[in-house]
Amino acid sequence: xxxxxxxxxxxxxxxxxxxxxxxxxxxLFTSHRYDELSMxxxxxxxxxxxxLLYHYFPSKxxxxxxxxxxxxxxxxxxxxxxxxxxxxxxxxxxxxxxxxLVEENSVAYRNLIQSATAVSEIRELVETVxxxxxxxxxxxxxxxxxxxxxxxxVSGWLWFMDGACLAWIEHRDLKxxxxxxxxxxxxxxxxxxxxxxxxxxxxx
Amino acid sequence: xxxxxxxxxxxxxxxxxxxxxxxxxxxLFTSHRYDELSMxxxxxxxxxxxxLLYHYFPSKxxxxxxxxxxxxxxxxxxxxxxxxxxxxxxxxxxxxxxxxLVEENSVAYRNLIQSATAVSEIRELVETVxxxxxxxxxxxxxxxxxxxxxxxxVSGWLWFMDGACLAWIEHRDLKxxxxxxxxxxxxxxxxxxxxxxxxxxxxx
DNA sequence: AAACTTGTCAACCGACGGTCAACAAGAGGA
DNA sequence: TCCTCTTGTTGACCGTCGGTTGACAAGTTT
Numbered sequence: 001x002x003x004x005x006x007x008x009x010x011x012x013x014x015x016x017x018x019x020x021x022x023x024x025x026x027x028l029f030t031s032h033r034y035d036e037l038s039m040x041x042x043x044x045x046x047x048x049x050x051x052l053l054y055h056y057f058p059s060k061x062x063x064x065x066x067x068x069x070x071x072x073x074x075x076x077x078x079x080x081x082x083x084x085x086x087x088x089x090x091x092x093x094x095x096x097x098x099x100x101l102v103e104e105n106s107v108a109y110r111n112l113i114q115s116a117t118a119v120s121e122i123r124e125l126v127e128t129v130x131x132x133x134x135x136x137x138x139x140x141x142x143x144x145x146x147x148x149x150x151x152x153x154v155s156g157w158l159w160f161m162d163g164a165c166l167a168w169i170e171h172r173d174l175k176x177x178x179x180x181x182x183x184x185x186x187x188x189x190x191x192x193x194x195x196x197x198x199x200x201x202x203x204x
Numbered sequence: 205x206x207x208x209x210x211x212x213x214x215x216x217x218x219x220x221x222x223x224x225x226x227x228x229x230x231x232l233f234t235s236h237r238y239d240e241l242s243m244x245x246x247x248x249x250x251x252x253x254x255x256l257l258y259h260y261f262p263s264k265x266x267x268x269x270x271x272x273x274x275x276x277x278x279x280x281x282x283x284x285x286x287x288x289x290x291x292x293x294x295x296x297x298x299x300x301x302x303x304x305l306v307e308e309n310s311v312a313y314r315n316l317i318q319s320a321t322a323v324s325e326i327r328e329l330v331e332t333v334x335x336x337x338x339x340x341x342x343x344x345x346x347x348x349x350x351x352x353x354x355x356x357x358v359s360g361w362l363w364f365m366d367g368a369c370l371a372w373i374e375h376r377d378l379k380x381x382x383x384x385x386x387x388x389x390x391x392x393x394x395x396x397x398x399x400x401x402x403x404x405x406x407x408x
Numbered sequence: 409a410a411a412c413t414t415g416t417c418a419a420c421c422g423a424c425g426g427t428c429a430a431c432a433a434g435a436g437g438a
Numbered sequence: 439t440c441c442t443c444t445t446g447t448t449g450a451c452c453g454t455c456g457g458t459t460g461a462c463a464a465g466t467t468t
Contacts, residue, residue: 014415038455049417051458060456114327123318148377149386152368156390159367164360173352182353182397186360189393193386215433215446242424253448258426415464424455431448438441 018056021046025067030108034064034115034122061122068112075101087140087198095183099165099176106169113162130158141191141198149194157187213252222260225250229271234312238268238319238326269329272316279305291344291402299387303369303380310373317366334362345395345402353398361391 012020024046028037039060043050057063078097081090102109115122134154138146146154161183168179191198216224228250232241243264247254261267282301285294306313320330338359342350350358365387372383395402 012415017415039457040455050456051418052416054457055416058457148375149382152371152378152383153386153390155371156364156368160360160364160394163363164356167356167359171352174356178353179356182357182394185397186357186390186394189397190364190386190390193389193393212432213447218446221446243426244424254425255427255449256447259447262426264425410468412467413465415462417460417462419459419461421458422456425453427452428450429448430450431446433444433446435444436442438439 021053021056021063022067022070025063026070029064029067029115030071030105030111033111039063064115064122065125071108071112081136081140090140091137091187092180092184095180096176099180102165102169103176110166110169113166130155134158142196147194147196150191150196153190153194153196154187157183157190160186225257225260225267226271226274229267230274233268233271233319234275234309234315237315238323243267265326268319268326275312285340285344294344295341295391296384296388299384300380303384306369306373307380314370314373317370334359338362346400351398351400354395354400357394357398357400358391361387361394364390364394 025042028042028045039053040050042063043053046053053063057066075098078101079094081094083090085093134151137154138151142150164179164183168174174182188197229246232246232249243257244254246267247257250257257267261270279302282305283298285298287294289297317330320326338355341358342355346354368383368387372378378386392401
């Protein structure tokens with residue numbers, strides 16, 4: 001059937017294979033939406049069988065998450081606030097870091113966000129991140145606790161940010177600093193409208 | 205096999221059947237998410253075969269859209285602005301109407317929004333609505349044209365509104381008027397932050 | 409070279425959205 | 439009463455999806 005010198009498949013070390021799958025997976029998931037990629041197609045793209053993919057990862061969702069963990073880690077460390085700064089400065093620099101990351105990887109960002117919002121399992125994950133971010137912001141601005149209005153204002157603002165970022169990378173008719181200032185202004189405006197202006201040095 | 209007095213199925217008039225499907229479809233789609241409902245299950249729930257469902261509607265998406273068109277129409281007419289009012293008053297009353305509709309049908313609203321973000325076909329539909337709404341608002345506030353920043357501010361604000369509404373109907377710790385004022389304040393804040401405060405009578 | 413571990417795959421499963429030829433319910437004419 | 443014809447209706451099917459399984463084969467050990 002098959003010449004002996006041409007084995008049916010190439011055997012790889014587990015770690016090596018795993019690394020290969022994660023790397024190719026990251027490429028694929030950042031250039032295509034989650035629901036555009038079937039496990040069969042990913043497997044075919046890598047040159048293995050679908051069953052082998054499932055041997056290394058328990059589900060498509062788990063593969064997606066592991067594939068993105070490096071990316072998520074990069075995001076987390078770049079937006080980690082410097083505790084020596086004031087809350088407002090922390091927010092500004094985190095926001096700046098976030099926006100520049102988005103700007104550098106806009107295609108990947110859009111695909112990730114759309115993948116993330118496109119699948120219900122992933123949506124819960126995003127919801128969790130949003131929740132944690134909201135808490136980080138609220139804790140930073142209101143160490144003594146926030147009102148319900150302020151909470152709604154902040155979580156609404158996070159949606160605003162997603163929408164604005166998507167519009168931004170689509171039209172690209174705004175500089176990053178302008179968008180950052182717009183976002184900051186909106187957050188402040190939202191908190192003022194919520195009747196809970198944060199205790200901050202004046203924003204001139 | 206089967207007694208003659210017990211026909212295999214009941215034959216219905218086309219319009220009657222269609223109306224039945226739309227009615228039951230509206231019930232199902234407002235009480236479950238889009239991706240939770242398979243066409244087979246809908247058919248079984250109504251008591252017909254899946255093929256018959258496809259005889260009346262060309263696709264699941266089309267069925268979903270037609271099913272919701274009555275709802276969408278209700279929304280449209282209730283938020284139709286009264287042209288005799290000032291732009292700000294138009295916005296206020298439309299917003300009030302929208303929020304009360306959401307309040308009355310909170311489960312349906314949540315399912316719709318979640319369906320909308322969960323399914324790409326539906327997301328495009330919602331995107332279209334958002335776009336149209338943004339244009340309506342921008343045309344009302346800036347008859348002579350709006351800046352890119354103002355456009356981003358408004359479309360971001362629409363995301364804010366959805367996020368805030370979801371948080372609102374989840375926690376219900378805010379009165380509708382409070383949320384309405386918060387939303388209005390945020391919109392104004394966003395437009396001011398965008399450097400394009402609308403030409404309106406002063407908001408005291 | 410035989411035994412053993414384990415990386416790998418073809419074949420399969422149930423469920424999905426969607427299609428199609430063919431059956432049968434029921435109205436009209438004889 | 440029977441026959442016919444229209445058309446509402448269906449069971450069986452397709453390709454693809456995410457996910458599973460039993461068995462083969464590559465590589466290692468003795």
